[in-house]
Amino acid sequence: MAKADKKTKVTAKKPSFIYRLFHGTLLSSDFFARHWLPTLLFILVMMVYITTKYTCKTNMERIAALEKKLEVVENERSRERSAFMSRIRETSMQQLVDSLHLNLRVQPQPPYKIPRK
Numbered sequence: 001m002a003k004a005d006k007k008t009k010v011t012a013k014k015p016s017f018i019y020r021l022f023h024g025t026l027l028s029s030d031f032f033a034r035h036w037l038p039t040l041l042f043i044l045v046m047m048v049y050i051t052t053k054y055t056c057k058t059n060m061e062r063i064a065a066l067e068k069k070l071e072v073v074e075n076e077r078s079r080e081r082s083a084f085m086s087r088i089r090e091t092s093m094q095q096l097v098d099s100l101h102l103n104l105r106v107q108p109q110p111p112y113k114i115p116r117k
Contacts, residue, residue, distance in 0.1 A: 020026040
């Protein structure tokens with residue numbers, strides 16, 4: 001008769017992980033009551049991590065935008081410096097020629113070419 005009882009005994013199946021998670025039996029309120037400090041610290045650390053990561057990404061984007069703007073400004077500065085230096089050279093050469101009394105002037109019009117016949 002003992003053998004018959006063992007065969008008729010039905011073993012209870014353990015609920016799955018997802019079932020226990022959704023029904024609240026995986027982590028009970030007793031767990032949080034016993035471990036409230038580590039849980040609170042974990043949540044705070046995660047919030048600080050998320051905040052730091054967000055700040056880092058926004059600052060990286062800001063740095064990239066400023067680097068692009070710096071490149072544009074440097075190119076503009078180089079162009080302006082080149083134009084300024086060409087004006088300075090022309091006026092300094094004109095002053096040198098005038099101081100030596102060579103009677104040389106800059107032609108307002110380009111030279112006229114006479115065609116051969």
